[in-house]
Amino acid sequence: MRGHDRINTCLPDELIVEVFRWLDSKTSRDACSLVCKRWLALERLSRSTLRIGATGSPDLVVDLLARRFRNVHTVHIDERLNISLPTHPGRRRGTDIAAVLSVRLHSANGSDDGVLDSNSLSDAGMTAIGDGFPKLEKLSLIWCSHVSSIGLISLADKCKMLKSLDLQGCYVGDQGLAAVGQCCKQLEDLNLRFYEALTAVGTSCSSLEVLALYSFQKFTDKGLRAIGKGCKKLKNLIVSDCYFLSDNALESIATGCKELTHLEVNGCHNIGTLGLESIGKSCPRLTELALLYCQRIGNFALSEVGRGCQFLQSLHLVDCSSIGDEAICNIAKGCRNLKKLHIRRCYEIGNKGVVAVGDYCRSLTGLSLRFCDRVGDQALIAVAKCSSLQYLNVSGCHQIGDTGLIAIARGCPQLSYLDVSVLQNLGDMAMAELGEGCPNLKDIVLSHCRQLTDVGINHLVKSCTMLTSCHMVYCPGITSAGVATVVSSCPNIKKVLVEKCKVSPRTKRRAASVISYLCVDL
Incomplete structure (x- = not known):
């Protein structure tokens, strides 16, 4: 009946507030708050x-x-x-x-x-x-x-x-x-950055589960010893750019915080092999480990983690120059539940370590080997045994070519993200196999692949109709025809990164919203 307010007369406050909580846009919430004074007051009650x-x-x-x-x-x-x-x-x-x-x-x-x-x-x-x-x-x-x-x-x-x-x-x-x-x-969660006092946390915050410490210029082992002694429930610890921490600090955490599941050590240059070794011996519930810019941590530390942390699911290594194949082999043999392995610029890691991952870690879903120039086709042939693989980044691994990618295409049908940029030996044959074997592919990065041509692109997009993004700058064999093929063959495409000179006027008219340019002119 016109003029009859059925909502305000029939619905209780609690139900209207619950409706407001489900609105996820500013426009919708603002519009509702302007309906009447009651809705304005109730909308304010829904704010969390x-x-x-x-x-x-x-x-x-x-x-x-x-x-x-x-x-x-x-x-x-x-x-x-x-x-x-x-x-x-x-x-x-x-x-x-x-x-x-x-x-x-x-x-x-x-x-x-x-x-x-x-x-x-x-x-x-x-x-x-x-x-x-x-x-x-x-x-x-x-x-x-x-x-x-x-x-x-x-x-x-x-x-x-x-x-x-x-x-x-x-x-x-x-x-x-x-x-x-x-x-x-x-x-449970404490995040401190550029903070100078910490001993009080260890003595007073016994329920603490998450602790993140960033850029502590005056923070020494004493503070982390207090954490290890008092925070027995600690599960997640991040220490970043804490220059005065040593192996003794990590040993205190390992012996005191048996519940630890996540550890990230970033740029703490005085922490070495002995500190991480104590984590491997005393923290059996560790599931995630990230070591970034840790030049002093060597193979034996990760070997100990492999022996003691069988539930490890994620390992992230960046610029760890002392870690090589021996460490990765021991991780693979001991941590068979490993699902994510991300390695960047660890130049001592090559085929041997990655082959072991493929042989023992069959639940692997994500693998990144950026600029690991000792990794080649042999490694990817082994990784192809991991049929659940969804994410693969081998950018800058110059020894990888068609053979390795063909093995991935035939063995990993669930692959949805692929970065093969700067692979000079990658050609059209691999693209054809990827198109046939990986229909779920959504994101692909092909930039700086000099052997790729429009022929390979045609084969790729013929079957990969779910593709949403494609980066292909500085690929001299790919022309405006290849760009047009990607745009016209992939109904879900949202971003194509390419040189401006390779976009024809017709393609620009049809898909201006999805075309992105790395440079204005080349």
């Missing part, structure tokens, strides 16, 4: 996440938002984001509150509603967060340099349900972190 930028008097903003959005459990404040106050010609300037209410605030649900124009979050703002959001579970403070231990103590005392805390560039001291550890017994 708020994001606040740098300007806009954050202390005042937090106080205002706490009154409007009572069910928020996630708050992100990033003082790197700089948003300008919009101007309204002809409108008289009102109070500070009116100005604040006219500014944008980003919410994770897609809605913007909010605030701007002033300085930095202070301890008073932290108190306002604690008073206004008692249900807070996740708090992220990025470069809020005016926050001190006083503010963190105030918040910890009121937000006892806090589970995740991200402090990047916030120079609070031990007292603040100690208060978080003592009051927030559910704290």
Whole structure:
């Protein structure tokens, strides 16, 4: 019946709020909030996440938002984001509150509603967060340099349900972190960057499960020993650019944190073989290991991981010059549940290690061997036994040619991503086999493959109709006809990266939205 409001008279508040929570676009949520005062109030109740930028008097903003959005459990404040106050010609300037209410605030649900124009979050703002959001579970403070231990103590005392805390560039001291550890017994995730005090974490945060430490210039083994001694539930540890950590630090983690499942060591140049060896001996539940720019970690360390960590599923190695085939062979033999192996610029790793992976790790779904120039066709022939392989990146492995890729095409029908860029010996025969054997291929990178021609491209796209992206810059054998074939034969194509000179006017008219150019002119 016209004029009869069936929704507002029949549906309870709880159901309308639930509907709002399912709306994932800003436009839809804003439209709903403008229907009536009831919907405006209910839409605010559905907000669970708020994001606040740098300007806009954050202390005042937090106080205002706490009154409007009572069910928020996630708050992100990033003082790197700089948003300008919009101007309204002809409108008289009102109070500070009116100005604040006219500014944008980003919410994770897609809605913007909010605030701007002033300085930095202070301890008073932290108190306002604690008073206004008692249900807070996740708090992220990025470069809020005016926050001190006083503010963190105030918040910890009121937000006892806090589970995740991200402090990047916030120079609070031990007292603040100690208060978080003592009051927030559910704290599981702690991310610290450019932070100087850590001993309090080990002594107070016994429920901690995730710890990420970035760029600790003054952080020594003492801090990580405290973590190993006090944080027995730790499962995920990332240490990046912590230059003064040594093998003793990792040994403390290994002996104290038996539940460890994920470890990433990035650019910690004083950590070597002995530290990782202790992880292999004492952390049998390890499932993910990433070693980036670890020049001092050698073969014996990974051999120990292979012997002791049989549940390892993911191994990521970047610029580890002392790790070679012996380590990879031992990983393959001991960690037969390995699903992802990503190696980049580890020049001592060649066919022998990768062949062992193909022989023993039949559940492999992702393999990346970027710029491992000792890896050739023999390795890919072995990997072809892994029929579940979906992701393959052999960019810059110059010894790989048609033979290896043909084996992959015949043995890995589920392949969906392939990067064979900078392979000078790869030709059209491999493309034809890939087209026949890998119908699920969605993304392919062929750039700098000088032997490929339009003939190979035609064979590839004939059967790979699910292709969504194709990169083929600097392939002199591929012409405008090949580009046109890709565009016309692949109904799902979304991106074709190619030189501008190889796109005909007809192709540009038909598919201008999917064509991307690496260079304007070549």
